[in-house]
Amino acid sequence: MCGIIGRVGTENAIDSLLTGLENLEYRGYDSAGVAIQNGSGIKVQKRSGKVADLKAAIDRDIADGQVGIGHTRWSTHGPPTDANAHPHTDSTSDVAVVHNGIIENYLELKQELANLGHEFTSETDTEVIPHLIQHYLDTGVDNETAFRKALGDLEGSYAVAVMISGEHVLYAARQGSPLVVGIESDAYFIASDVPAFLEYTDNVVYLEDGDVAVIRPDGLEFTDLAGNAVDRSFETVDWDPEQAGKGEYDHYMLKEIYEQPTALSQAIEGRVDPRTDTIELESFPPGTFEGIDSVQLVACGTSYHAALYGSLLLNRSGIESHALLANEYSVCAPPVDENTLVIAVTQSGETADTLGALRTAKANGAQTVTITNVVGSTAARVSEKTLLIRAGPEIGVAATKTFSSQAVMLTLLGQRAIADRTGEPSLDLETFLPALRSLPGQIETVLGSTHAKTVAQQYHDSTAYFFIGRGSGFPVALEGALKFKEITYEHAEGFASGELKHGPLALVTPETPVFAIFTGVEDEKTLKNAEEAHTRGAPLVVVAPADHPAAAVADAHLEIPDTHPELAGLLANVQLQLVSYHAAHSLERPIDKPRNLAKSVTVE
Numbered sequence: 246m247c248g249i250i251g252r253v254g255t256e257n258a259i260d261s262l263l264t265g266l267e268n269l270e271y272r273g274y275d276s277a278g279v280a281i282q283n284g285s286g287i288k289v290q291k292r293s294g295k296v297a298d299l300k301a302a303i304d305r306d307i308a309d310g311q312v313g314i315g316h317t318r319w320s321t322h323g324p325p326t327d328a329n330a331h332p333h334t335d336s337t338s339d340v341a342v343v344h345n346g347i348i349e350n351y352l353e354l355k356q357e358l359a360n361l362g363h364e365f366t367s368e369t370d371t372e373v374i375p376h377l378i379q380h381y382l383d384t385g386v387d388n389e390t391a392f393r394k395a396l397g398d399l400e401g402s403y404a405v406a407v408m409i410s411g412e413h414v415l416y417a418a419r420q421g422s423p424l425v426v427g428i429e430s431d432a433y434f435i436a437s438d439v440p441a442f443l444e445y446t447d448n449v450v451y452l453e454d455g456d457v458a459v460i461r462p463d464g465l466e467f468t469d470l471a472g473n474a475v476d477r478s479f480e481t482v483d484w485d486p487e488q489a490g491k492g493e494y495d496h497y498m499l500k501e502i503y504e505q506p507t508a509l510s511q512a513i514e515g516r517v518d519p520r521t522d523t524i525e526l527e528s529f530p531p532g533t534f535e536g537i538d539s540v541q542l543v544a545c546g547t548s549y550h551a552a553l554y555g556s557l558l559l560n561r562s563g564i565e566s567h568a569l570l571a572n573e574y575s576v577c578a579p580p581v582d583e584n585t586l587v588i589a590v591t592q593s594g595e596t597a598d599t600l601g602a603l604r605t606a607k608a609n610g611a612q613t614v615t616i617t618n619v620v621g622s623t624a625a626r627v628s629e630k631t632l633l634i635r636a637g638p639e640i641g642v643a644a645t646k647t648f649s650s651q652a653v654m655l656t657l658l659g660q661r662a663i664a665d666r667t668g669e670p671s672l673d674l675e676t677f678l679p680a681l682r683s684l685p686g687q688i689e690t691v692l693g694s695t696h697a698k699t700v701a702q703q704y705h706d707s708t709a710y711f712f713i714g715r716g717s718g719f720p721v722a723l724e725g726a727l728k729f730k731e732i733t734y735e736h737a738e739g740f741a742s743g744e745l746k747h748g749p750l751a752l753v754t755p756e757t758p759v760f761a762i763f764t765g766v767e768d769e770k771t772l773k774n775a776e777e778a779h780t781r782g783a784p785l786v787v788v789a790p791a792d793h794p795a796a797a798v799a800d801a802h803l804e805i806p807d808t809h810p811e812l813a814g815l816l817a818n819v820q821l822q823l824v825s826y827h828a829a830h831s832l833e834r835p836i837d838k839p840r841n842l843a844k845s846v847t848v849e
């Protein structure tokens with residue numbers, strides 16, 4: 246959701262803080278701010294709008310200082326105004342705080358502090374933190390004690406970074422929202438996410454829930470809330486800053502669409518043994534599924550569509566499998582026991598809804614696994630096992646390459662399950678594995694030959710866009726529609742092909758193109774459903790192999806290479822990603838940062 250950056254070192258902090266904020270803008274972008282500590286106290290500059298607006302307004306005269314914090318916001322409490330932007334300070338501006346998460350008891354705390362004479366200037370929950378710290382400082386305790394006492398009063402989730410006037414120290418703490426420390430030769434960073442400081446260092450320490458970090462220019466220490474030392478190990482992240490930049494592309498989203506061949510090669514590498522044609526998944530050794538009675542995949546948004554994709558394949562293996570919306574899980578969680586495997590599918594590993602479902606499942610006795618892109622993410626820590634999708638950093642708010650990588654990992658899982666259940670590889674492993682190896686190359690082919698831009702332009706003035714598919718084409722239809730609405734702001738819906746005639750057909754007009762996805766499973770039925778819409782006037786765009794019968798009746802044809810039915814949906818999805826991208830581009834939408842959305846949603 247929001248992004249935090251902090252730096253303490255021997256050089257001025259401002260440039261790295263602003264770079265960090267630019268790198269983090271994908272986490273939230275409705276206001277931004279920095280606070281710098283220098284000889285004359287703490288100076289704060291913040292404003293609603295983008296980081297570029299903040300950068301243009303920075304007063305360099307007051308920006309000198311070797312310790313600072315910054316924040317880019319996605320509003321939860323209070324609209325995106327200058328006053329609600331972080332950092333927040335106490336009434337004396339001696340304490341500055343940036344915060345991600347939700348302080349659930351902020352109204353009570355605010356009232357108690359107001360009764361003591363504290364005056365508040367924002368509508369945020371965060372503002373109670375600097376006031377609380379100030380309150381404890383006023384009782385005569387030292388800075389670190391005041392920070393810890395304030396943390397002790399907070400209920401809810403937080404990642405905070407705090408500066409107190411008069412000392413070159415950053416205080417940070419994590420409870421439910423991610424924080425990571427970066428270590429450079431002459432500086433330390435604190436951030437909500439590694440890309441914030443990736444051009445400066447790849448040497449990191451992930452904080453755990455309950456950790457407090459005290460960071461000085463010459464060293465840092467980690468303790469728990471009570472002050473007992475905790476041991477946290479250094480890790481080297483293998484994302485390079487080039488990967489996290491936009492390169493020659495206009496948008497991160499386009500770059501990430503084009504990175505799918507590489508992302509998938511990385512996902513598969515070492516997991517399919519070409520000599521023996523066996524699948525080796527580090528957290529799913531042979532036999533994993535032997536005692537498993539059912540699988541529940543919990544996820545949100547695009548990751549939910551990947552989960553749905555995976556559940557179809559797991560069901561085919563003979564294991565009862567359900568994809569469930571993580572945000573509904575707490576109200577209607579199906580029963581679990583020790584023979585239930587709950588798989589959290591989450592790119593970021595920080596989605597609050599998904600974490601909630603994972604924790605519920607774990608508390609109820611299920612076995613838990615996370616499929617994620619982020620090493621050390623909260624979901625990876627909460628679950629017993631992790632399977633990394635290795636897609637590299639995804640910055641565009643609209644998920645693209647991570648969907649493909651998640652779905653591919655789930656196809657491998659489906660194959661593992663079949664082998665475990667039947668004692669032998671699935672009958673079609675012989676065709677599946679070569680198709681899987683060809684997938685990155687086939688995506689290259691789609692990327693190199695697509696007419697998605699023409700199709701997007703052809704239907705640019707439509708009133709709504711519908712996407713239909715059957716089997717693994719169904720989650721792709723849902724995903725095609727989600728991507729389209731997310732970045733174009735146009736009305737788009739995805740349906741199971743067979744559902745069209747049960748209601749949605751009433752919406753179909755000559756101004757509502759229907760994109761029909763053909764994956765090679767019951768295509769004749771999907772074609773009938775597509776024709777039902779077409780005969781009622783809807784323009785028909787088919788996503789199908791070159792010589793597919795559907796192409797003969799379609800108004801437009803987006804070609805995909807022939808492949809295994811379990812993988813065809815992923816090729817179709819690339820075409821649909823490109824249609825959305827080009828439609829949004831011609832509407833001049835802010836593709837990488839669609840309105841009202843954020844990359845990582847850490848609130849329920």
Ligand code: F6R
Nearest residue numbers: 546547548591592593596643644
């Ligand atoms: C849509 C999108 C979101 C995320 C969802 C879950 O393009 O990116 O729908 O898929 O917020 O996020 P993760 O996968 O991080 O749990």
